[in-house]
Amino acid sequence: MKVWITKYALTDGISEGEIIAEHKIRENPIEYKSRYLCRNSDGDQFYLDGDDFCYTHECAIQKAEEMRQKKIVSLKKQIKKLEEMRFE
Numbered sequence: 001m002k003v004w005i006t007k008y009a010l011t012d013g014i015s016e017g018e019i020i021a022e023h024k025i026r027e028n029p030i031e032y033k034s035r036y037l038c039r040n041s042d043g044d045q046f047y048l049d050g051d052d053f054c055y056t057h058e059c060a061i062q063k064a065e066e067m068r069q070k071k072i073v074s075l076k077k078q079i080k081k082l083e084e085m086r087f088e
Helices: 057-084
Strands: 002-005 015-026 032-040 045-049
Touching: 002 032, 002 057
Parallel strands: none
Antiparallel strands: 002 015, 015 032, 032 045
């Protein structure tokens, strides 16, 4: 199944990939978590969580934009903290 990988959207951009298999992993005695084996366009294989990819390109763009906005807010907080820092 074709997917768009957003896990590294802020560093490498959105990339195309293909889900090869889904694996259920036990989180605790009663809960399971799905991990997806994915192959990117370079042929590399790796595991992704369900929130690391989207099934449509439009969804991937929206998610990457949300990630970008959150990162901007985080960096502004970090800059403010550094600006307020004083050494004596």
